[in-house]
Amino acid sequence: MSFLVDVYVKCGNMDDARKVFDNLPRRNVVAWTTLIAGYAQNSLPKHGILAFQEMLHAGSYPSAYTLAVVLNACASLYSLKLGDQFHAYIIKYHVEFDTNVGNALCSLYSKCGMLEYALKAFRRIRQKNVVSWTSAVSACGDNGAAVKGLKLFLEMISENIEPNEFTVTSVLSQCCAIQSLEFGTQVRTLCVKFGYESNLHVRNSLLYLYIKNGCIGEAQRLFNGMDDVSLVTWNAMIAGHAQMMELTKDNLSSCEYGSEALKFFSKLNRSGIKPDLYTFSSVLTICSRIMALEQGEQIHAQIIKAGFLSDVIVGTSLVNMYNKCGSIERASKAFLEMSTRTMILWTSMITGFSQHGMSQQALRLFGDMRLTRVKPNAVTFVGVLAACSHAGMLNQALNYFEIMQKRYKITPVMDHYEIMVDMFVRLGRLEQALNCIKKINCAPSESIWSIFIAGCRSHGNMELGFYAAEQLLSLKPKDTETYVLLLNMYHSAGRSEDVSRVRKMMKEKNVGKLKDWSWISIKNKVYSFETTDKTHPESSVICKSLEDLLAKAKSLGYEMLESVEILDEEEGEKTSSPTFYHSEKLAITFGLENLPSSSPVRVVKSTILCRDSHNFIKYVSTLSGREIILRDSKRLHKFVNGKCSCGNFCGFL
DNA sequence: CTAGGGTTAG
Numbered sequence: 001m002s003f004l005v006d007v008y009v010k011c012g013n014m015d016d017a018r019k020v021f022d023n024l025p026r027r028n029v030v031a032w033t034t035l036i037a038g039y040a041q042n043s044l045p046k047h048g049i050l051a052f053q054e055m056l057h058a059g060s061y062p063s064a065y066t067l068a069v070v071l072n073a074c075a076s077l078y079s080l081k082l083g084d085q086f087h088a089y090i091i092k093y094h095v096e097f098d099t100n101v102g103n104a105l106c107s108l109y110s111k112c113g114m115l116e117y118a119l120k121a122f123r124r125i126r127q128k129n130v131v132s133w134t135s136a137v138s139a140c141g142d143n144g145a146a147v148k149g150l151k152l153f154l155e156m157i158s159e160n161i162e163p164n165e166f167t168v169t170s171v172l173s174q175c176c177a178i179q180s181l182e183f184g185t186q187v188r189t190l191c192v193k194f195g196y197e198s199n200l201h202v203r204n205s206l207l208y209l210y211i212k213n214g215c216i217g218e219a220q221r222l223f224n225g226m227d228d229v230s231l232v233t234w235n236a237m238i239a240g241h242a243q244m245m246e247l248t249k250d251n252l253s254s255c256e257y258g259s260e261a262l263k264f265f266s267k268l269n270r271s272g273i274k275p276d277l278y279t280f281s282s283v284l285t286i287c288s289r290i291m292a293l294e295q296g297e298q299i300h301a302q303i304i305k306a307g308f309l310s311d312v313i314v315g316t317s318l319v320n321m322y323n324k325c326g327s328i329e330r331a332s333k334a335f336l337e338m339s340t341r342t343m344i345l346w347t348s349m350i351t352g353f354s355q356h357g358m359s360q361q362a363l364r365l366f367g368d369m370r371l372t373r374v375k376p377n378a379v380t381f382v383g384v385l386a387a388c389s390h391a392g393m394l395n396q397a398l399n400y401f402e403i404m405q406k407r408y409k410i411t412p413v414m415d416h417y418e419i420m421v422d423m424f425v426r427l428g429r430l431e432q433a434l435n436c437i438k439k440i441n442c443a444p445s446e447s448i449w450s451i452f453i454a455g456c457r458s459h460g461n462m463e464l465g466f467y468a469a470e471q472l473l474s475l476k477p478k479d480t481e482t483y484v485l486l487l488n489m490y491h492s493a494g495r496s497e498d499v500s501r502v503r504k505m506m507k508e509k510n511v512g513k514l515k516d517w518s519w520i521s522i523k524n525k526v527y528s529f530e531t532t533d534k535t536h537p538e539s540s541v542i543c544k545s546l547e548d549l550l551a552k553a554k555s556l557g558y559e560m561l562e563s564v565e566i567l568d569e570e571e572g573e574k575t576s577s578p579t580f581y582h583s584e585k586l587a588i589t590f591g592l593e594n595l596p597s598s599s600p601v602r603v604v605k606s607t608i609l610c611r612d613s614h615n616f617i618k619y620v621s622t623l624s625g626r627e628i629i630l631r632d633s634k635r636l637h638k639f640v641n642g643k644c645s646c647g648n649f650c651g652f653l
Numbered sequence: 654c655t656a657g658g659g660t661t662a663g
Binding site for chain 1: 654655656657658659660661662663
């Protein structure tokens with residue numbers, strides 16, 4: 001009669017299963033076990049364990065299978081305590097060599113983070129089946145011992161045990177964890193042999209394998225051949241493209257990967273599968289990188305509808321997206337609407353104000369944060385110090401720098417020193433800046449010297465600049481922008497032998513060319529621009545508009561800085577670089593013409609903005625009456641009515 | 654009984 005219990009169990013109706021069980025004339029082991037397994041299968045492991053205790057109380061002897069079922073209930077509760085308690089029965093009934101019991105023990109120990117015990121339980125099993133092997137292999141993977149897991153898998157193969165879909169899925173994810181494309185590829189061959197390649201789990205694992213190894217093309221090929229997909233598949237493709245954005249040095253392809261990722265997101269929406277919080281945070285981050293505010297807003301609306309706004313991480317991504325897109329108002333609004341505020345959320349908002357040049361608001365918010373007793377970390381202080389630096393609040397900065405170390409026990413890192421140096425430089429205190437650099441107890445970074453050198457140039461202290469340049473060069477810099485800074489400095493000082501020396505170093509170090517790209521996102525499409533010369537055929541229309549703008553700006557008093565900034569031309573070519581046609585100018589011109597007249601223009605630029613461009617854009621913001629938000633490789637510039645939020649101080653001057 | 658994955662600040 002216990003089969004009736006099973007019927008209700010299979011229907012997920014445990015209440016009636018229990019009633020039927022209670023009315024059974026005789027309750028044997030099978031009936032009890034069916035009931036216990038039923039509770040476990042229907043996510044009621046605690047009831048299952050209670051039923052087991054009831055069973056012992058009633059004087060029934062559990063079978064090995066009963067014990068296996070109970071152990072699985074413990075495993076789903078991650079309860080080692082209960083598991084240990086039942087281990088006594090396993091010894092008592094001499095069932096530790098039983099396959100089901102061993103499998104269950106292996107899984108229980110694995111879930112509780114005790115890999116060694118899991119493997120011991122596995123080794124004790126007399127007749128190991130595929131499940132035993134798979135449990136043991138997965139146990140390794142779940143506990144971060146991928147190499148061990150793969151070795152065990154090889155042992156399994158050599159024992160002529162045929163893996164199943166479960167096994168290969170776990171093995172593939174372990175190949176992914178240790179980034180072993182070679183092993184993974186061999187496993188894929190095995191999957192083909194056994195006909196597992198069409199299994200969705202297997203395919204998703206393969207997708208991640210390729211993505212983690214940067215083989216986005218192979219991932220795409222695999223994806224295109226899939227007719228059955230799940231949310232895991234979509235998230236993998238989105239995350240994969242987002243990762244490629246960071247991996248590529250080339251900013252043009254980076255932004256292409258970004259828009260590609262967003263295309264996957266729209267396809268996901270059309271597919272009818274509901275995105276989850278991971279999807280939302282990923283796509284918001286992508287929007288923030290390419291400054292796709294319109295899409296970010298649409299996603300915001302979708303998040304509200306889907307009810308994910310209460311998630312802190314989604315909320316933080318949202319605040320960050322608005323900050324990075326230059327919309328501090330909406331960032332602030334989203335921040336205030338969040339019910340829980342983590343340290344990262346506070347930091348994100350403080351940094352947002354700081355980057356927008358709103359120092360007072362940033363510091364006030366930091367005060368609020370301290371009142372709520374959320375502890376700041378090193379990143380929080382990056383925002384706080386930058387706010388002080390921006391406002392020229394020297395004493396406050398020094399004060400916070402001390403509070404950070406003494407009160408919060410945070411050791412300053414390069415980021416903090418860079419801000420302090422930047423501040424001294426802004427105030428024209430070059431000696432103090434240099435002292436600050438000298439105080440750092442490790443090698444100063446490339447960018448800290450760059451900040452200092454740029455400061456020396458703008459304050460006309462060339463001697464100090466040349467000295468710092470030697471220090472910088474001895475560090476063997478890697479960054480193209482660093483070299484360009486030096487080239488410009490030596491060039492404008494007429495030191496041609498130093499120019500050739502730096503160029504030679506660039507060749508030796510194989511430093512790439514400075515790729516100056518700007519892009520603008522309009523209506524879910526990304527348009528990119530490269531610094532070009534006048535004769536560029538495709539941009540002739542934009543160039544014409546740009547020339548009109550230039551003429552108007554000149555009538556307002558704009559003077560183009562004729563100082564020849566060397567960009568990346570080869571040695572021997574003495575052509576001056578066409579600062580007039582800098583990519584950001586083209587992108588902004590394009591934006592002015594193709595966006596609604598009230599809409600701000602948002603542009604991302606791959607390199608640091610130069611002084612001339614900065615000056616020009618100020619005029620353009622006055623001329624057009626538009627807000628222009630430009631994010632370059634170092635900071636955010638928000639131009640409103642001839643003024644810029646950066647306080648007119650950028651490193652590349 | 655054993656399976657896939659992933660997010661936020663600089």
